[in-house]
Amino acid sequence: MHLTWLDEPTLDAVRDGLRRVAPDLADATIVPRGLEPADDPQWCAASAVVDDRFVVKFAWAQPPARRIWHETQVLDALRAAAPRLPLPEVVTASRAPAMLVTRRVSALPFFDIRHLIGPADRNPAARDLATVLADLHHPDVLHTVSDAIGPPPDPTTQAATHTTTDTLRDRFGVLVRPDQRDRVLSWCDWADHTLAAPGRTVLVHGDFHGGNHLWDRHTLRLRLIVDLETAGAGEPEFDLRCLPADCGIDLFTATVAHYQELTGTNLDMHRIMAWHLRTVLGDALWRAEAGVALPDNRTPAQWVDSLTARFTALGTFH
Template identity: 40%
Template sequence: MRWLAGCSPTILAQAVRAVAPALGGTSIEIRERAVEDDPLWWSSTAVVDGRFIAKFAWSRPAALRLAHEIGVLTALAGEPFLPEVVASSTDPLLLVTRREPGTSLFEIVDSIDRDRAGRQLAAFLARLHDPATRARVETAVGPLAAASAGPQHPPSTQVLLEGLEPDQSGAVSRWCQWADAALARPRPAVVVHADLHGDNQIWAGDELRIVVDFENVSLAEPEYDLRAFPGTGPGVELLTATTRHYERITGRHLSIDRVMAWHLRTVLGDTLWRGGPLPIDDLAARFAELGID
């Protein structure tokens, strides 16, 4: 495996010419990104010829994640809602997919039918969580790691509570105790996307076109993949719609308590990482709407 020497249009153009010669002379627009000290995040994407997305890395840790994504997408080729791979290579390391017109779920969730959206998300998750999917992926890339080993995994409640100011810890401490109890008994693991927030979904109106960013595909319980859904859009409608359709499609029950336990840890972890006030009122409203005391 050979990752790129840096993040520049010239270096990327050389890789594109090597992996997809037909695109070698076209325009390249690298996405603006914050400078990261941690080599794990030394990766980016670029729009090539206005029609394709090139994903690349310039460090070994980031390259391993991208190589994993290439393997997963290759194993799942032909599945619905996945990016169309135009070209891929590990020497040089590059993934080129067809650019799909549309917008992030975050931008349109307030205006679409959440039941219709939930039905489509449930269809994607049902296929991803199917045991046959795990067999296909692990045949291609080897045994999958647990999601808890990945960089997107939310902190433990102990770490969360240690990061709080004393005057913030009252309700949050009780919630964290509840979350630990809700997750105390493990559930069977399935293949999970592990980072299924709104910006990793491309929608055209109320139609889900593709899900992107499969670098974090790993093993966890099904509820893990729904942890970003509460609060995406008005209230918890998207979560309840997705859960209802998922259970109908698969015949498998989803625990709302477990989804919300993962949601709590994710929201608190993101808030402590980014800074700012804890969204106590928003979390309380979501718990109340779901009937969780």
């Protein structure tokens, strides 16, 4: 069956798609999230809560339709490859149109609960993060998923905020203070050197930021990992690249320690921070150039200051 997608970003189009994919839900209450026109086909996708019990993902262009179908295949393969992973329960999925319906879970994105994690909660939270990543990164998982769906893509080229260091050198300097420009250039040179040799290869989530792992607000334990649209073959360090900022240094380093204990393998902190650098500056660049506010409403220059503080705390870059 050929891959297709919705004709337009409207509630009527979503209902029409549900009539073909999940007829019982077509007349239910639909609360869309991100259902608005986009100039770039890459962003022509959204989700909705249906009947307060289900989450449906859909697209109205080919690139996100492909990502939705890829996620559907990955979730199916991971059921056998990593049964302990806290994955969404798939209710139904379709290629024509590309739709993925999962059961809704009462949980919050990590961004919404991280301020509640105090010193006493840090170790369990770190263990939860490390356990999920260790299970996903087990060598057998990549082999099983590859056998089921074919070779997964390279997430470093699939990530929405992928930005090369050459791009950062050329265009980031105008966004920061004059005293920060040489620092950014040095960081880019350091990241290129650090990532010049390839790392080991595992199955990675590809976009493991604080909006894509969901937590119980009462127990402060991880309940679900979501949005595996860019899951693919990459190095473990790539999956930890958002944690230094999302979690803070103490929770991040605790997660690294638990991961190494669980897997019996070492993580290269320099590689994590090189990917972190590219991700943070890339995110700031595209948002600034698109006229989109940074998530915390600060400036790119302030993000550079925060990066400097994280490098100093970790002793990673000199």
